[in-house]
Amino acid sequence: MSLNEKIEKALRDYLPDNDCLEKNLISSMEYSLTAGGKRIRPVLVLEFCRLCGGNIDDAMPLACAVEMIHTYSLVHDDLPCMDNDDFRRGKPSNHKVYGEDIALLCGDALQALAFKTATSNITPDNAYNVARAVNNLAAYCGADGMVGGQVIDLENEGKASGIEILKEMDSKKTGAIIKSACEMGCIMAGASDEEIASAAEFGESIGLAFQIQDDILDVTADQGRLGKPVGSDKENEKSTYVTLLGLDKCREMVACLTESAINSLSTFKGDVTALKQLALSLAKRDY
Amino acid sequence: MSLNEKIEKALRDYLPDNDCLEKNLISSMEYSLTAGGKRIRPVLVLEFCRLCGGNIDDAMPLACAVEMIHTYSLVHDDLPCMDNDDFRRGKPSNHKVYGEDIALLCGDALQALAFKTATSNITPDNAYNVARAVNNLAAYCGADGMVGGQVIDLENEGKASGIEILKEMDSKKTGAIIKSACEMGCIMAGASDEEIASAAEFGESIGLAFQIQDDILDVTADQGRLGKPVGSDKENEKSTYVTLLGLDKCREMVACLTESAINSLSTFKGDVTALKQLALSLAKRDY
Numbered sequence: 037m038s039l040n041e042k043i044e045k046a047l048r049d050y051l052p053d054n055d056c057l058e059k060n061l062i063s064s065m066e067y068s069l070t071a072g073g074k075r076i077r078p079v080l081v082l083e084f085c086r087l088c089g090g091n092i093d094d095a096m097p098l099a100c101a102v103e104m105i106h107t108y109s110l111v112h113d114d115l116p117c118m119d120n121d122d123f124r125r126g127k128p129s130n131h132k133v134y135g136e137d138i139a140l141l142c143g144d145a146l147q148a149l150a151f152k153t154a155t156s157n158i159t160p161d162n163a164y165n166v167a168r169a170v171n172n173l174a175a176y177c178g179a180d181g182m183v184g185g186q187v188i189d190l191e192n193e194g195k196a197s198g199i200e201i202l203k204e205m206d207s208k209k210t211g212a213i214i215k216s217a218c219e220m221g222c223i224m225a226g227a228s229d230e231e232i233a234s235a236a237e238f239g240e241s242i243g244l245a246f247q248i249q250d251d252i253l254d255v256t257a258d259q260g261r262l263g264k265p266v267g268s269d270k271e272n273e274k275s276t277y278v279t280l281l282g283l284d285k286c287r288e289m290v291a292c293l294t295e296s297a298i299n300s301l302s303t304f305k306g307d308v309t310a311l312k313q314l315a316l317s318l319a320k321r322d323y
Numbered sequence: 324m325s326l327n328e329k330i331e332k333a334l335r336d337y338l339p340d341n342d343c344l345e346k347n348l349i350s351s352m353e354y355s356l357t358a359g360g361k362r363i364r365p366v367l368v369l370e371f372c373r374l375c376g377g378n379i380d381d382a383m384p385l386a387c388a389v390e391m392i393h394t395y396s397l398v399h400d401d402l403p404c405m406d407n408d409d410f411r412r413g414k415p416s417n418h419k420v421y422g423e424d425i426a427l428l429c430g431d432a433l434q435a436l437a438f439k440t441a442t443s444n445i446t447p448d449n450a451y452n453v454a455r456a457v458n459n460l461a462a463y464c465g466a467d468g469m470v471g472g473q474v475i476d477l478e479n480e481g482k483a484s485g486i487e488i489l490k491e492m493d494s495k496k497t498g499a500i501i502k503s504a505c506e507m508g509c510i511m512a513g514a515s516d517e518e519i520a521s522a523a524e525f526g527e528s529i530g531l532a533f534q535i536q537d538d539i540l541d542v543t544a545d546q547g548r549l550g551k552p553v554g555s556d557k558e559n560e561k562s563t564y565v566t567l568l569g570l571d572k573c574r575e576m577v578a579c580l581t582e583s584a585i586n587s588l589s590t591f592k593g594d595v596t597a598l599k600q601l602a603l604s605l606a607k608r609d610y
Contacts, residue, residue: 154457
């Protein structure tokens with residue numbers, strides 16, 4: 037089984053049983069959790085764990101946890117009181133299928149499931165690393181991290197924000213849990229502080245590159261392949277890296293950030309091929 | 324400092340710093356987290372920890388975590404797509420002050436803060452108990468527990484539900500995290516499985532008694548003292564213990580459940596006075 041197949045299987049296995057009164061909720065969780073996506077965050081957890089000499093099976097609960105957090109954030113993000121998006125990854129968004137109330141609760145339940153999953157396989161031996169990883173994920177996905185980034189995004193809607201606010205927003209909204217994924221993989225393998233710091237640098241660089249590439253694709257991509265409307269940033273009068281800096285400068289930044297991500301892997305003694313490939317493929321992606 | 328004063332202080336101390344771009348979010352979190360409430364769940368964590376020979380300071384992060392979960396559930400519960408309540412504890416509800424988008428994110432951030440707080444003071448020595456407690460809380464507050472109960476509630480709105488559905492709903496919606504609070508206190512003190520099971524029984528009994536008392540107060544209470552409109556269940560055509568069984572039978576059940584809660588404390592060797600008092604005071608409460 038490939039790494040991605042293992043992740044898909046584990047995500048399904050961690051979903052609660054749907055033989056219950058609240059089966060509609062479980063179905064909504066499954067709908068969004070198995071809707072595809074690149075599974076970048078779980079791959080990062082597993083690859084950094086392997087790179088630091090850990091066993092990827094031990095890190096699978098954390099890999100699934102970060103994807104559950106990411107998924108809940110998308111479900112809530114699409115709600116009418118937020119971005120009011122009817123489509124996600126080419127399919128109707130969660131609330132269009134299940135209604136706003138269930139979609140809200142689906143997000144809440146996915147966040148809880150993330151922390152239940154993260155702690156699903158604890159032993160006296162791994163508990164300290166698991167608890168540190170949980171603390172890391174909870175910190176990066178909350179008010180100081182992902183949710184904080186959402187708020188900055190909301191409060192700057194329709195405003196001509198400068199590059200500093202855009203960077204602060206993205207480093208929290210998108211970057212924080214990508215960074216957390218990298219750090220958690222190392223933590224679970226009992227890596228050194230230096231290794232954790234290098235993983236964080238890698239995560240920061242690819243996180244920002246990812247966001248800039250998103251802005252580039254919003255103007256250049258093929259709508260069918262992207263799975264969402266092209267040009268939505270312009271329509272929403274959003275400041276993006278492209279509107280602030282232009283396409284050429286943005287492409288240069290993506291290349292430069294990808295290079296510095298790859299450079300930060302030099303700290304590690306193990307085989308960094310997979311992570312290097314991942315950074316390069318994200319920079320080249322067209323959807 | 325009394326136990327409740329310690330809890331209030333700790334809750335404030337765990338809030339993120341508001342010197343940031345997302346200060347509106349932090350302010351909304353503070354608004355709901357410090358809006359009063361009886362702090363029953365944190366008291367249960369601390370009292371069960373003390374009863375099982377643990378140090379209450381070690382259980383404070385978990386005590387605050389369960390209150391953060393409870394608070395986030397109230398913020399989301401009040402949203403227009405849910406119960407659409409304008410008031411909570413006599414004050415405008417979170418979304419009436421901060422808007423729906425911030426209130427949604429406030430709930431999300433409070434849930435994350437719960438798990439960050441729960442794991443904020445880990446050491447190699449306490450990590451196994453902390454991780455077990457986190458798993459307990461996450462399981463009870465998610466799809467199989469609190470959120471699942473919310474869904475059962477939503478899907479039975481305006482329907483004449485029978486007593487079995489009502490019990491299933493309440494045991495999840497209200498009962499689950501009360502039970503979790505009791506169990507977590509024991510887990511943190513390294514209690515035996517027998518003690519944890521007795522704490523769970525205590526939690527189940529007072530949880531159900533609490534809900535029945537709520538239904539009684541919805542028909543009998545003084546609106547100013549209750550802090551929310553009286554008679555709202557009838558207006559919403561909700562099946563309640565009172566509509567299904569009548570006031571007298573409900574009062575009898577509260578007394579009976581309180582007695583069985585107190586009986587389940589006989590497993591413990593320590594001083595159960597505080598928990599006994601708590602059970603009795605909940606049964607007698609008029610708000």
